Amino acid sequence: xxxxxxxxxxxxxxxxxxxxxxxxxxxxxxxxxxxxxxxxxxxxxxxxxxxxxxxxxxxxxxxxxxxxxxxxxxxxxxxxxxxxxxxxxxxxxxxxxxxxxxxxxxxxxxxxxxxxxxxxxxxxxxxxxxxxxxxxxxxxxxxxxxxxxxxxxxxxxxxxxxxxxxxxxxxxxxxxxxxxxxxxxxxxxxxxxxxxxxxxxxxxxxxxxxxxxxxxxxxxxxxxxxxxxxxxxxxxxxxxxxxx
Amino acid sequence: xxxxxxxxxxxxxxxxxxxxxxxxxxxxxxxxxxxxxxxxxxxxxxxxxxxxxxxxxxxxxxxxxxxxxxxxxxxxxxxxxxxxxxxxxxxxxxxxxxxxxxxxxxxxxxxxxxxxxxxxxxxxxxxxxxxxxxxxxxxxxxxxxxxxxxxxxxxxxxxxxxxxxxxxxxxxxxxxxxxxxxxxxxxxxxxxxxxxxxxxxxxxxxxxxxxxxxxxxxxxxxxxxxxxxxxxxxxxxxxxxxxx
DNA sequence: CGTTGCGTTGAATAAGGTCAAATAGAGTGG
DNA sequence: CCACTCTATTTGACCTTATTCAACGCAACG
Numbered sequence: 001x002x003x004x005x006x007x008x009x010x011x012x013x014x015x016x017x018x019x020x021x022x023x024x025x026x027x028x029x030x031x032x033x034x035x036x037x038x039x040x041x042x043x044x045x046x047x048x049x050x051x052x053x054x055x056x057x058x059x060x061x062x063x064x065x066x067x068x069x070x071x072x073x074x075x076x077x078x079x080x081x082x083x084x085x086x087x088x089x090x091x092x093x094x095x096x097x098x099x100x101x102x103x104x105x106x107x108x109x110x111x112x113x114x115x116x117x118x119x120x121x122x123x124x125x126x127x128x129x130x131x132x133x134x135x136x137x138x139x140x141x142x143x144x145x146x147x148x149x150x151x152x153x154x155x156x157x158x159x160x161x162x163x164x165x166x167x168x169x170x171x172x173x174x175x176x177x178x179x180x181x182x183x184x185x186x187x188x189x190x191x192x193x194x195x196x197x198x199x200x201x202x203x204x205x206x207x208x209x210x211x212x213x214x215x216x217x218x219x220x221x222x223x224x225x226x227x228x229x230x231x232x233x234x235x236x237x238x239x240x241x242x243x244x
Numbered sequence: 245x246x247x248x249x250x251x252x253x254x255x256x257x258x259x260x261x262x263x264x265x266x267x268x269x270x271x272x273x274x275x276x277x278x279x280x281x282x283x284x285x286x287x288x289x290x291x292x293x294x295x296x297x298x299x300x301x302x303x304x305x306x307x308x309x310x311x312x313x314x315x316x317x318x319x320x321x322x323x324x325x326x327x328x329x330x331x332x333x334x335x336x337x338x339x340x341x342x343x344x345x346x347x348x349x350x351x352x353x354x355x356x357x358x359x360x361x362x363x364x365x366x367x368x369x370x371x372x373x374x375x376x377x378x379x380x381x382x383x384x385x386x387x388x389x390x391x392x393x394x395x396x397x398x399x400x401x402x403x404x405x406x407x408x409x410x411x412x413x414x415x416x417x418x419x420x421x422x423x424x425x426x427x428x429x430x431x432x433x434x435x436x437x438x439x440x441x442x443x444x445x446x447x448x449x450x451x452x453x454x455x456x457x458x459x460x461x462x463x464x465x466x467x468x469x470x471x472x473x474x475x476x477x478x479x480x481x482x483x484x485x486x487x488x
Numbered sequence: 489c490g491t492t493g494c495g496t497t498g499a500a501t502a503a504g505g506t507c508a509a510a511t512a513g514a515g516t517g518g
Numbered sequence: 519c520c521a522c523t524c525t526a527t528t529t530g531a532c533c534t535t536a537t538t539c540a541a542c543g544c545a546a547c548g
Contacts, residue, residue, distance in 0.1 A: 077400055081485040085400045099396065101389035107396060127382065131375050138371065144388040145345035151395035152343065152352065156321055156329045158402035159446035163536065194495065202403035204537055209496055225495070225545085241325040407504065438527065448505055453528055469513075469527075494544085501538070511528075518521085 015119070016040040025093030025180060026067050027121070027139060035135045042129050043067065045120045049112040055096065057109045062100030064122045068092045071116020072191040075099075075108040076199070086200040088154075089113075089192060091177055095121075095143050113191040158202045161243055166201040167211045168239040171221070175230060186230040259363070260284040269337030269424060270311050271365070271383060279379045286373050287311065289364045293356040299340065301353045306344030308366045312336045315360020316435040319343075319352040320443070330444040332398075333357075333436060335421055339365075339387050357435040402446045405487055410445040411455045412483040415465065419474060430474040 017028045017039040027043075028036045046069065049055055055066055058077065073090040087108055090096050100106040101123065130137035157166050179185035190197070194205040194212075201208070212223045220236050222229040230236065261272045261283040271287075272280045290313065293299055299310055302321065317334040331352055334340050344350040345367065374381035401410050423429035434441070438449040438456075445452070456467045464480050466473040474480065 077396060079400065079404070079485070081487070083404050083487060085404045087396045087399050098389055099393050102386045102393055103390075107393045127378075127385070131378075131381070134371075134375075137375070141371070141388070142346045144385070144392070145342055146347075147392050148388070148395060149343050149346055149351045151392060151399065152321060152331045155331050155395065155398055155402060156323065158399060159443065160323070160327050160329045193493095199403065205495080206497085206538085207536060209494095210536095213496070241323070243325070243327060437525095449527080450506085450529085451504060453526095454504095457528070489548100491548085492546090494546100496541100496543075498541085499539090501536105503534105503536085505534070506532085507530105508532105509528105509530085511526100513526080514524085516521100516523080518519100 022093040049116045055110045056106045065097040066118040069117040072113045075110045168236045190226040266337040293360045299354045300350045309341035310362040313361040316357045319354045412480045434470040
């Protein structure tokens, strides 16, 4: 397949996938240089999202998906009675907004937990370009599928793990994702509150706090508010599987 | 868009999407007559799955997704320590297997709960034809997205509902899906055991049984083993939202 | 320096889990 | 067709876990 070469302005290049350091984690993952060049025509706009602001809200008309460039997000769903369930946390290189494709409206809110930047990927353009660039089509399908698999992992966590296991799994998952982004696997800042962690894990904030303290007593971690040090990864891992 | 007309043998037609009574629930949903005709070239093989057999198992190489033609399925994930979490139940018209796209291997087991039939949809062919038939590409993306939204609904259920709410939501969800398929919304047979229901809902089988009994005492339903009659849909619905 | 939001900790409570026993169907072989 | 077996289900008594309620500490911020 030959890629038609289209000139790109300097302003566009500044934002181009082909020069983005996240390209091996994000939509361009595994694409050839030519294929990524096509993406540069697709992903030309950025959006800043301040802490506390949302990228989209449940019910908003769907028009684009977003690649996280910098920052940290949570997604949540709010029930009629006001209960609020956090359905995920998202970090750079991850794609958000795919929940909106099916109904043309977003089903979740996605809110920045710190000042953040996202790349806007207009969805109809994505579908067009995916038609020309087979690798992109494939990669997009992969990303949606992985979202499904991730969600199944969360179901497993919520459906059959005890509170300590959930928190251990949560910390190990964050650690893995940080390390994939070149950060320390053992030391990081939580961007979310205890309540948000609890909501995501199906626990109350007090339970989260207590278990952090317990892990600290057991010298598995050091917690200082939002600052986490994992002292004993294997120890945390061994907590998984103590459920029955 | 003009569809090129390709002759289809009688043997193929027998299995064709264009003559399938589920086409308004399944992959062909919303496609034009011409577009559905393209699908007839894609979905040409059927597979019988006997009760207890699996369509695919976790770890199996991914090659196709499947449209359920008849029968009933559960999907589950099994943890290293043997714990088994049911991640979904599936009925005719639904698409299963999309979890395998991302890693080229399935991440769940999907097992027939009664003798069933599935239409085999070879995935690379699907991607090819989706390139030619825009409506199909769109529709496939919709189906993946809906799977994501469904999973978020399960997260909500597991993460922030009490046991009674979970079971009420479960029954109402089944009821809705049956009615969409032309069955009674208020009377149906459960194809799964109490243990499987419990696993899906993050509850023990005894809890499921107790709550069924409680609902029966409250004249919301009649339970006779696997046979369920919903007497008071509004009553069940009002149980949702008694949690916070 | 008071206010405010977030986090920690303790004691009491409730929800659901565990263990155990009884029962009821469904399937099997005589 | 009947007796037998196996599995699924129901129900009760008791126990564990996580929640609730409440008080307090800490850090950030105006």
